[in-house]
Amino acid sequence: MADDNTSTEKLSNVNPADLPIPDELSVLPLNDFVFFPGMGFPLQISNKSSKQLIDDALLQDRMIAVVSHKKISENESSKNVADDLYSTGVACYIHKLIKSQEGLYQVVMSAVKKIQILEYTTLEPYLKARVKVLEMKTEKDKEIDALILNLRNQFKKMVTLSQLPPELYMTVAAISDPFYIGYLIASQLNLPLAEEQKILEIVELKEMLRRVTEELAKRLETVEMSNEIQKAVKEDMDDKQREFFLRQQLKAIRKELGEEDENADIKELRQRVEEAKLGEEPRKAAEKELDRLAKIPASSPEYTVARTYLEWILDLPWEVSTTDTIDINEAQSILDKDHYGLEMIKKRIIEFLAVRKLKQDMHGPILCFVGPPGVGKTSLGQSIARALGRKFVRISLGGVRDEAEIRGHRRTYIGALPGRIIQSLRKAGSNNPLFMLDEIDKLGMDFRGDPSSALLEVLDPEQNFSFADHYLEIAFDLSKVMFITTANIIDTIPGPLRDRMEVIELPGYTEDEKLMIAKEHLIEKQLEAHGLTEDDLELTDDAIRNIIRSYTREAGVRNIERKLAAICRGVAKDIVAGSTEKAAIDTKDLQKYLGPIRFFPEIMARTWGAGLATGLAWTPVGGDILFIESARMAGKGGLTLTGKLGEVMKESAVAAMTFLRAKASQFAIEDAVFAETDTHVHVPEGAIPKDGPSAGVAMVVSLTSLFTGRPVRKDVAMTGEITLRGDVLPVGGIKEKVIAAVRAGIKDVILPHLNEKDVIELPDNVKEGIKFHLVQSIEEALDIALEKDRKQ
Numbered sequence: 001m002a003d004d005n006t007s008t009e010k011l012s013n014v015n016p017a018d019l020p021i022p023d024e025l026s027v028l029p030l031n032d033f034v035f036f037p038g039m040g041f042p043l044q045i046s047n048k049s050s051k052q053l054i055d056d057a058l059l060q061d062r063m064i065a066v067v068s069h070k071k072i073s074e075n076e077s078s079k080n081v082a083d084d085l086y087s088t089g090v091a092c093y094i095h096k097l098i099k100s101q102e103g104l105y106q107v108v109m110s111a112v113k114k115i116q117i118l119e120y121t122t123l124e125p126y127l128k129a130r131v132k133v134l135e136m137k138t139e140k141d142k143e144i145d146a147l148i149l150n151l152r153n154q155f156k157k158m159v160t161l162s163q164l165p166p167e168l169y170m171t172v173a174a175i176s177d178p179f180y181i182g183y184l185i186a187s188q189l190n191l192p193l194a195e196e197q198k199i200l201e202i203v204e205l206k207e208m209l210r211r212v213t214e215e216l217a218k219r220l221e222t223v224e225m226s227n228e229i230q231k232a233v234k235e236d237m238d239d240k241q242r243e244f245f246l247r248q249q250l251k252a253i254r255k256e257l258g259e260e261d262e263n264a265d266i267k268e269l270r271q272r273v274e275e276a277k278l279g280e281e282p283r284k285a286a287e288k289e290l291d292r293l294a295k296i297p298a299s300s301p302e303y304t305v306a307r308t309y310l311e312w313i314l315d316l317p318w319e320v321s322t323t324d325t326i327d328i329n330e331a332q333s334i335l336d337k338d339h340y341g342l343e344m345i346k347k348r349i350i351e352f353l354a355v356r357k358l359k360q361d362m363h364g365p366i367l368c369f370v371g372p373p374g375v376g377k378t379s380l381g382q383s384i385a386r387a388l389g390r391k392f393v394r395i396s397l398g399g400v401r402d403e404a405e406i407r408g409h410r411r412t413y414i415g416a417l418p419g420r421i422i423q424s425l426r427k428a429g430s431n432n433p434l435f436m437l438d439e440i441d442k443l444g445m446d447f448r449g450d451p452s453s454a455l456l457e458v459l460d461p462e463q464n465f466s467f468a469d470h471y472l473e474i475a476f477d478l479s480k481v482m483f484i485t486t487a488n489i490i491d492t493i494p495g496p497l498r499d500r501m502e503v504i505e506l507p508g509y510t511e512d513e514k515l516m517i518a519k520e521h522l523i524e525k526q527l528e529a530h531g532l533t534e535d536d537l538e539l540t541d542d543a544i545r546n547i548i549r550s551y552t553r554e555a556g557v558r559n560i561e562r563k564l565a566a567i568c569r570g571v572a573k574d575i576v577a578g579s580t581e582k583a584a585i586d587t588k589d590l591q592k593y594l595g596p597i598r599f600f601p602e603i604m605a606r607t608w609g610a611g612l613a614t615g616l617a618w619t620p621v622g623g624d625i626l627f628i629e630s631a632r633m634a635g636k637g638g639l640t641l642t643g644k645l646g647e648v649m650k651e652s653a654v655a656a657m658t659f660l661r662a663k664a665s666q667f668a669i670e671d672a673v674f675a676e677t678d679t680h681v682h683v684p685e686g687a688i689p690k691d692g693p694s695a696g697v698a699m700v701v702s703l704t705s706l707f708t709g710r711p712v713r714k715d716v717a718m719t720g721e722i723t724l725r726g727d728v729l730p731v732g733g734i735k736e737k738v739i740a741a742v743r744a745g746i747k748d749v750i751l752p753h754l755n756e757k758d759v760i761e762l763p764d765n766v767k768e769g770i771k772f773h774l775v776q777s778i779e780e781a782l783d784i785a786l787e788k789d790r791k792q
Contacts, residue, residue, distance in 0.1 A: 016093035016095075016110060016112045017112045017113075019061070019063065019093065019112070021063065021091050021112075021113055021115065021131070021133050022061065022063060022131075023130055023131065024121060024128060024129065024130050024131070025063060025064055025065040025091060025115075025128070025129065025131050026053045026056065026057055026064045026065065026126060026127070026128050027064070027065045027066075027067060027082075027085070027089075027117070027120070027126070027127035027128060027129050028050060028053055028054075028064055028065070028066050028067075028092075028126075029067060029068070029069050029085055029127070030066055030067065030068050030069060031068075031069050032069075032071075032193060033068065033193070034068050034187075034193060034196035034197050034200055035066045035068075035089070035090045035092065035111045036090070036111060036183035036184070036186065036187055036196075036199075036200060037090055037111045037112065037113060037114050037136065037179065037180065037183060038110075038111060038175075038177070038179070038180035038183055038184065039110065039111050039183065039184070039187060040095075040108070040109065040110030040111070041108075041109075042106055042107065042108045043106075043107045043108075043109065044104055044105070044106055044107075045104070045105040045107060046103070046104050046105075049125045049126045050105075050126065051105050052125055052126060053126040054094065054097060054105055054107055057094055058094060058097060062093055062094040062095075063091060063092070063093055063094075064091070064092055064094065064109075065089055065090070065091055065092070065115060065117070065129065065131055066089050066090050066091075066092045066109075066111065067085045067086050067087075067088070067089030067090075067117065068085070068086050068089065068193060068197055069084060069085055069086075070084050070085065070086060071193055071194065082120045082123065082127055082129075085117070085127075086197055086201075087116055087117045088114070088115070088116055088117075088134070088197070088200055088201045089114075089115055089117065089200075090111035090112070090113065090114055090115060090200075091111070091112055091113040091114075091115050091131070091133070092109040092110060092111050092112065093109060093110055093112055094107060094108070094109045095108045095109060095110065096108040113133050113134075114133070114134040114136060114200065115131045115132065115133055115134060116131065116132050116134055117129045117130075117131055118130045118131060118132055134203065136179045136205075137205070138177065138178055138179065138205065139205065141206070143206065144178060144205060144206060144209065147178075147206070147209040147210065147213060148178055148181055148209065150213060151172075151181060151182070151185055151209065151212065151213055151216065152169075152172055152173060152181075154213070154216050154217065154220060155168075155169060155172055155185050155188075155216065156169045157220060158216065158219065158220050158223060161220070161223045161224060161227055162223045164188065168188065171184065172184055172185060178205055178209065179205060179208070182199075182205075182208050182209050182212045183199075183200075185212055185216060186199050186212050186215065189215050189216060189219045190219075191215060195215070198211070199211055199212060199215075247297065265298070265307075266290070266293065266294050269290055269293070269307070269310060269314075270290060272314050273286045273287060273290055273314065276314050276318075277318060277319035277320060278313070278314075278318050278319070279318050279319065281474055281475065282313055282316075282318050282474050285313060285473075285474050286310060286313045286314065289306055289309060289310050289313070290310060292306060293306045293307060293310060305411065309411060309471075309472075312418060312422075312426070312471070312472065313472070313474070315426050316422065316425060316426050316476070317425060317426070317428070317429055317430050317431045318431065318476070319431070320429065320430050320431060321430055321431055321432045321480065322389060322390055322391060322430045322432060322433075323389065324353070324356060324388050324389055324390065324432075325353075325387065325388055325389035326353060326356065326357045328350050328353050328354055328357075330387075331349065331350060331353055331387040331388065332346065332350055332387075334383060334386055334387040335349065335350075335383055335384070335387050338379070338380075338382075338383035338386070338521075339376055339379070339380055339383060339521075340513060340516050340517045340520055340521065341509070341513050341516075341517075342376070342380065342506065344504060345369070345380060345504055345506070348365075348367070348502075348504065349384055349387065349388075352365055353387075353388070363461045363479045363480075365482060365483075365502060366459050366461065366483045366484075366485075366500060366501050366502060367483070367484045367485070367501065367502050367504055368440070368484075368485045368486070368487060368490075368493075368498070368501035368502065368503045368504065369381075369484065369485070369486045369487070369504055369506055370486075370487050370488070370489075370490050370503055370504070370505050370506065371488070371505060371506030371507060371508075371555070372488060372506075372507075372508055372554075372555035372556060372619075372736075373488060373554075373555070373556055373558065374554055374555065374556020374557055374558035374559070375506045375507075375508060375509065375555060375556040375557075376506070376556070376557075377486040377506060378394065378436060378438055378486060381394070381434065381436035381484045381486070382436075384434060384482075384484065385433075385434040388434065388482070390430075390432060390433055390434045390482065391428040391429065391430050391433035391434070392433065392434050392436065393424040393425075393427065393428050393433050393434065393435050393436065394436040394438055395420050395421075395424055395435065395436070395437050395438065396438045396439060397437055397438060397439050397440050397442065397443050397451070398438070398439035398442040399442060399444060400443055400444060400451050401443075401444035401445060401451065402451065403450060403451050403453070403454045404419060404470070405419055405420055405451060406419045406420060406421060406451050406454035406455060406458065407419045407454050407469055407470045408422060408469040408470045408471035408472070409470060409471060410470045410471065411471060411473075416471055417471060418469045418470075418471040418472060419454075419469055419470070419471070421435075421458060421467070421469070421478070422469045422471070422472060422476065425476070425481075431476075431477065431480055431481070432480035432481060432482070433481060433482075434481075434482045434484065435481055435482065435483045435484065436484050436485075436486070437455075437483060437484070437485040437486070438485075438486050439486060439487065439488075440455075440485040440486065440487050440493060440497075441487035441488055441489050441490070441492045441493050442492075443455075452493075452494045452497050453494075455497055456496055456497060456500065458478060458483070459483055459485075459497065459500045459501060460500050461479060464477075464478035464479055464481075465477045465478065465479040485501060490503060507555070507735040507736050507739070508554075508555025508556065508623065508735075508736050508739050509555065509556065509557065509739075510739055510742065510763065510765055510766050511545065511548055511549070511742065511743065512765045513765075514548050514557055514560060515541065515544055515545060515548065517557050517560075518544050518547075518548075518557070518560055518564065519541075519544065522557065522560060522561045522564055523539060523564060525561075526561065526564045526565050526568045527568065529565070529568070530565070530568040530569060530571075530572050531572065532568055532571065532572060532575075535582060536571060536575060536581075536582055536583065537567070537568065537571050537582070537583050537585065538582070538583070538584045538585065539564075539567070539585045540584075540585065540586050540587070542586065542587050543585050543586050543587050543589070543590060546587045546590055547560060547563050547564070547590065547594070548560060549599070549743070550590075550597040550598065550599055550600075551563050551590070551594055551597065551598050551599070552598075552599075553599050553743075555623070555736065555739075563594055566593060566594060567585060567590075567593045567594070570592070570593040571583040571585075571593075608711060608714055609711060610705045610706055610708075610709050610710065610711050610712075611629060611630035611631060611632075611702055611703075611705050611706035612627065612628070612629055612630075612702065612705070612711075612712060613627070613628045613698045613699075613701045613702035613705065613712045613718070613785065614626070614627060614628075614698065614712070614714075614716065614717040614718070614744075614746070615627070615628055615694075615695045615697075615698030615699075615717065615718060615719060616694070616698075616717050616718065616719040616737035616738075616740060616741060616749070617690070617692070617694065617695070617719075617737070617740075618692075618694070618732065618733030618736050618737060619736075623733060623735075623736030623737040623738070623739050623740030623741075624740050625717060625740050625741065625744045625746070626683060626690070626695060626698070627683065627684050628681065628683060628695065628698045628699055628701075628702040629681070629682045629683070629684065629702070630679065630680070630681050630682075630702045630703050630705070630706040631679075631680045631682075631706070632677045632678065632679050632680070632706055632707070633677070633678050633680070634676065634677065634678070635676070635677055635678025636675070636676075636678065637674055637675050637676075637677065637678070638678040638679070639653070639654065639657055639678075639679050639681070640678070640679070640680040640681070641653050641681050641682075642680070642681075642682045642683075643682050643683030643684065643685070643690060644688065644689050644690060645683060645690055645691065646689065646690060646691025646692070647691070648691050648692055648693050649683075649690055649691050649692060649693075649695060651693075652693050652695055652696040652699055652721070652722065653681050653699050655696065655722055655723070655724055656696060656699035656700040656702075656703055656722060657679065657703060658724055659700060659722065659724055659726060659778065660700065660703050660704055660707065661674050662724070663726070664707075666779075667704060667707070667708050668708070669707050669708065673707065679703070679706070681699065681702070681703070683695075692731075693721040693722075693729075693731070694719045694720060694721060694731040694732075694733075695719070696720060696721045696722035697718045697719065697720040697721075697722055697728060697750065697778065697781050698718050698719070699722075700722055700778050700781070700782070701718065701781060701782060701785045701786065704782055704786065705786060708786070710786040710787050710788070711786070711787045712785050712786060712787070713748070713785060713786070713787060715745075715746060715747040715748055716746070716747075716748045716749075716750065716784065716785050717741045717744070717746045717748075717749055717750070718749070718750035718751075718781060718785060719731055719734075719737055719749075719750070719751060719752075720750070720751065720752040720755075720775070720781070721752075722778060726777050726778045726779060727776065727777060727778075728752045728753070728775050728776060728777060728778060728780075728781065729752060729754070730752045730754035730755045731752065731755065734751065734755050734758035734759065734762070735758065735761075735762055735766070737749075738762060738766055738770065739766060741770065742766065742769070742770060746770070747769070747770065747771060748770075748771045748773060748784070749770055749771070749772055749773065750773045750775055750781050750784055750785060751772060751773070751774055751775070752774070752775065752776075753774040753775060753776045755774070756774050759772050759774070
């Protein structure tokens with residue numbers, strides 16, 4: 001069989017130390033190591049240029065120079081490799097080369113002479129330099145003999161104490177050259193690179209031997225101190241082992257005498273293990289840990305660790321479940337009582353209950369409620385748990401960055417605990433609670449891991465039946481748990497995690513829905529919170545609508561609840577002061593309790609004219625109207641965009657201007673006007689970032705209005721993406737945008753024709769009073785949006 005390695009070996013009776021050293025040698029740099037004369041050992045080489053150096057040397061006289069690389073920081077490193085090398089090194093003779101199958105070189109070489117680098121003559125493909133041999137002259141001197149004798153004796157002592165191979169001392173004893181004796185001992189002292197290099201650079205023999213003697217003395221002192229410490233540690237360990245054996249003997253004696261051999265703590269835990277409802281795997285783990293605990297002294301820190309782990313196993317609801325409420329009529333009643341609207345979510349929960357009644361062992365659904373703040377995502381989870389008759393557990397994931405928050409820490413860490421999933425199950429006391437994972441879109445990630453990746457197993461019905469927490473290391477069945485997650489934005493949730501959840505969107509509420517929520521839920525809640533009754537306070541529908549329109553601007557109802565709380569506090573003060581017995585709040589009374597009106601209809605607040613158009617935008621907190629303002633002035637055809645616009649929105653403005661210039665003749669606009677005019681497009685509220693393609697139609701309408709002089713109708717708002725050919729493409733967030741239009745008093749809404757499906761899904765009370773114009777081209781939108789007459 002052929003060998004996988006290729007070997008090149010010099011077979012010669014010539015002593016390498018007798019060979020002449022050429023004036024120019026190839027230079028091989030060494031990292032973290034100093035090669036002393038008289039030393040020989042194998043060296044592994046993987047660098048391409050260094051391998052070429054070895055190949056070339058084998059074809060010549062096999063002699064190379066080896067120098068060490070200086071240990072310097074990256075900031076101090078020179079661009080020239082030669083500048084980072086020491087000037088003193090050794091001339092080495094290559095005895096043997098073995099080429100491995102992986103492409104590595106195993107080179108056996110020996111250092112024959114000490115040399116000094118005079119000048120580098122070649123830098124590529126590897127270093128070459130002119131060198132000078134530094135002679136190592138030996139001399140007969142009593143002090144040198146004394147130094148060598150002392151070195152040998154001290155080195156023999158170090159070999160004995162540090163358990164070095166005895167052959168090392170035998171080698172030192174057999175060497176006659178004093179330089180080689182000093183260098184061999186120095187190489188065994190584990191000195192820093194710079195210290196070894198200083199020893200190599202010493203020219204005088206006496207000075208070199210004294211320096212090695214000093215370093216050997218320091219090393220010997222360290223070894224002796226280490227041995228003393230080791231001896232003390234061993235004695236301490238012997239005492240502990242003796243105590244352990246005595247305790248074991250005492251235990252055996254008590255057993256023979258029939259005395260109690262377990263303390264009350266162990267006995268109590270053993271009884272709990274027998275009575276606990278555990279599965280086969282957790283029962284085996286508990287019994288094994290209990291047997292281990294019984295053998296650990298109560299004073300040992302390990303005793304507390306083992307006991308805590310055992311208590312976690314016993315406290316978890318492995319086989320404990322609550323019974324689901326299967327009466328779908330009762331569940332529907334609970335959901336309707338707690339929340340107004342939200343028909344899609346209620347329908348989904350009732351469907352789950354219906355299927356559960358037919359199939360008892362079905363997995364719990366994994367739902368994701370996505371919507372703006374204040375629309376009732378979290379409170380809806382509580383209502384669902386109440387309707388199902390399950391325990392409710394809420395876990396806030398906002399800002400969680402550590403994977404161990406989900407999976408727990410391993411028991412090897414001090415103070416380790418299970419993750420939030422296992423902790424919450426123990427708190428719930430059942431293995432089928434409703435888990436509300438709040439703010440899942442705000443999970444973080446850093447060097448401690450990615451929590452969203454840990455949730456992949458938790459939220460996968462095909463995997464979570466055997467969820468293994470790092471602390472417990474026992475599989476827990478999460479398939480019976482009903483998981484509901486909440487998020488404000490779906491885009492920030494990682495794709496694989498989003499794919500495991502059934503996404504249900506909760507859009508913002510309409511004015512009528514907010515009115516009903518306030519009347520049926522919020523007013524009653526605030527009256528109770530402030531010690532009032534219906535006999536103390538009465539709010540008219542007009543007053544509530546005015547609060548919604550003039551004092552709040554949101555997709556949810558949180559601010560409405562705050563305003564109602566402010567009114568309740570004011571009424572409570574009046575009642576306590578005796579100034580009133582019952583407050584009847586109408587629109588005219590709001591300023592007394594809430595102050596001046598905060599929000600006005602934005603359409604009415606604008607100075608209207610050519611170049612101003614109303615767009616519709618989607619935001620994480622609901623829909624909003626967006627004004628596009630255009631102005632022109634004398635110039636050279638430039639286009640300026642302001643309002644903190646994102647890249648996509650800027651591109652929409654450029655596309656709108658390009659369309660208008662391409663169709664200029666269609667709108668009776670002279671081409672020369674664009675060359676002589678600079679145009680400025682601004683989107684107000686400049687401190688708020690804005691982006692997305694849905695403002696394209698509004699930008700075309702604004703620019704067309706500017707250049708034709710035809711104003712845009714005040715009661716028209718629009719949304720849609722545009723193309724250079726004049727097509728209007730569909731966009732998202734239609735319900736939120738339409739609600740914003742209703743809130744602003746808009747009567748006509750221009751939408752892309754392909755968004756007709758979204759209009760059909762709108763509630764009737766939203767569509768009431770709004771005229772929808774579904775357009776396919778920009779020309780259609782312009783005919784609807786622009787006034788017929790030109791106004792200056």
